[in-house]
Amino acid sequence: MKQKNKVFIATSLDGYIADRNGQIEWLLSIPNPENDDMGYKEFISGIDALIMGRNTFEVVCGFDEWYYEKHVFVLSNSLKAIPEKFRDKATLVKGDLKEVLAKIHEKGFHNLYIDGGKTIQSFLKEDLIDEMTITVIPYLLGGGISLFGDLMETLKFEAVNTKLFLNYIVQNQFVRKI
Amino acid sequence: MKQKNKVFIATSLDGYIADRNGQIEWLLSIPNPENDDMGYKEFISGIDALIMGRNTFEVVCGFDEWYYEKHVFVLSNSLKAIPEKFRDKATLVKGDLKEVLAKIHEKGFHNLYIDGGKTIQSFLKEDLIDEMTITVIPYLLGGGISLFGDLMETLKFEAVNTKLFLNYIVQNQFVRKI
Numbered sequence: 001m002k003q004k005n006k007v008f009i010a011t012s013l014d015g016y017i018a019d020r021n022g023q024i025e026w027l028l029s030i031p032n033p034e035n036d037d038m039g040y041k042e043f044i045s046g047i048d049a050l051i052m053g054r055n056t057f058e059v060v061c062g063f064d065e066w067y068y069e070k071h072v073f074v075l076s077n078s079l080k081a082i083p084e085k086f087r088d089k090a091t092l093v094k095g096d097l098k099e100v101l102a103k104i105h106e107k108g109f110h111n112l113y114i115d116g117g118k119t120i121q122s123f124l125k126e127d128l129i130d131e132m133t134i135t136v137i138p139y140l141l142g143g144g145i146s147l148f149g150d151l152m153e154t155l156k157f158e159a160v161n162t163k164l165f166l167n168y169i170v171q172n173q174f175v176r177k178i
Numbered sequence: 179m180k181q182k183n184k185v186f187i188a189t190s191l192d193g194y195i196a197d198r199n200g201q202i203e204w205l206l207s208i209p210n211p212e213n214d215d216m217g218y219k220e221f222i223s224g225i226d227a228l229i230m231g232r233n234t235f236e237v238v239c240g241f242d243e244w245y246y247e248k249h250v251f252v253l254s255n256s257l258k259a260i261p262e263k264f265r266d267k268a269t270l271v272k273g274d275l276k277e278v279l280a281k282i283h284e285k286g287f288h289n290l291y292i293d294g295g296k297t298i299q300s301f302l303k304e305d306l307i308d309e310m311t312i313t314v315i316p317y318l319l320g321g322g323i324s325l326f327g328d329l330m331e332t333l334k335f336e337a338v339n340t341k342l343f344l345n346y347i348v349q350n351q352f353v354r355k356i
Contacts, residue, residue, distance in 0.1 A: 013326075013335060013352065014193065014324075014325075014326035015192065015193045015326070026332065124318065136337065136350065138334070138335040138336055138337050138352050138355075139332050139333065139334050139335070140302065140326060140329055140332065140333040140335070141329070141332055142326075142327070142328050142329025142330065142331070142332065142333075143328055143329070148191075148192035148193070148318060148320075149320070150320050150321055151318055151319070151320025151321070152320065153320070154204065154317050154318065154319055154320065155317065155318040155320075156316070156317050157191060157316040157317070157318070158316055158345070158346035159314065159316050159342055159346055159347055159348035160345075160346075161342075162340040162341070162342055162348045162350075163340070164337055164339075164340055167336070167338075168336035168337055168338075168355075169337055170337035170340045170350045172314065172340070172348045172350070174191065174316050177316075177346075
């Protein structure tokens with residue numbers, strides 16, 4: 001079975017996933033009168049589980065309701081354990097990424113949603129991302145936390161699809177060039 | 179007459195216009211078997227003149243043939259004069275950007291192609307860019323010279339068009355939201 005690691009994320013036009021203060025108010029406040037999900041549900045329906053870092057997990061734990069339908073693997077070397085109330089929904093994983101992936105695949109999860117800036121950068125550093133759907137909020141923030149980081153070598157992707165949403169947002173889809 | 183300042187530029191997927199060494203070999207070497215100009219000629223036909231910085235101008239001066247059909251304004255506070263052989267093609271301008279623009283408009287040039295990373299950043303810092311066509315070469319370079327820089331405040335654009343070229347390159351067009 002083909003295993004795939006997929007990214008689905010929004011950035012500003014200048015490539016930031018959060019502003020200078022680490023906040024995403026600029027993203028949450030975009031005009032979206034009919035709550036267009038911009039392909040999110042369709043994307044989620046095609047994945048088996050999520051992998052995210054401790055930061056993203058702790059944000060999600062703070063929400064009133066548990067957010068995800070699919071199982072969440074929390075990638076963290078510092079977190080000791082998943083809080084008891086989330087243990088049916090989330091599993092702690094740590095260590096070498098390829099070994100982590102092998103264990104997750106063994107459990108029957110093959111299409112994985114890789115989420116959170118640091119986690120995505122870790123996966124890219126080991127060339128472990130197969131597909132990226134990037135929704136570009138057309139604002140220049142002028143500073144913040146970048147989606148992409150340093151790499152040891154160039155990674156070539158191919159743009160395979162592009163769509164306009166709400167007459168002002170563009171979403172580009174890329175796949176790793178083999 | 180409506181005056182517009184337009185950007186037409188290629189970046190890597192991670193937002194770089196040049197690699198870590200300031201080079202664009204990665205851009206010049208992209209597969210393009212039929213030399214698709216990706217809208218360049220059409221864009222150029224809609225502008226009256228270019229504004230670029232000294233760096234870009236000096237690169238262009240080194241080409242075997244003069245590259246541009248339209249007049250070039252070279253924005254530089256350090257350059258003393260345009261070399262004699264280019265004086266019918268290029269004019270030196272310096273000082274405050276709004277004053278520079280007023281002088282260029284007086285000469286009958288209204289639709290301007292703003293080119294070069296530093297020049298584009300200078301214009302964005304004063305909110306003087308109306309339209310941007312950004313051709314995304316889907317490579318992650320992992321470092322280099324960014325198209326966008328620091329800004330004092332968020333600038334909101336709107337995505338108005340998107341196209342795929344050569345089955346792997348995406349070009350997004352943005353206009354400043356009024």
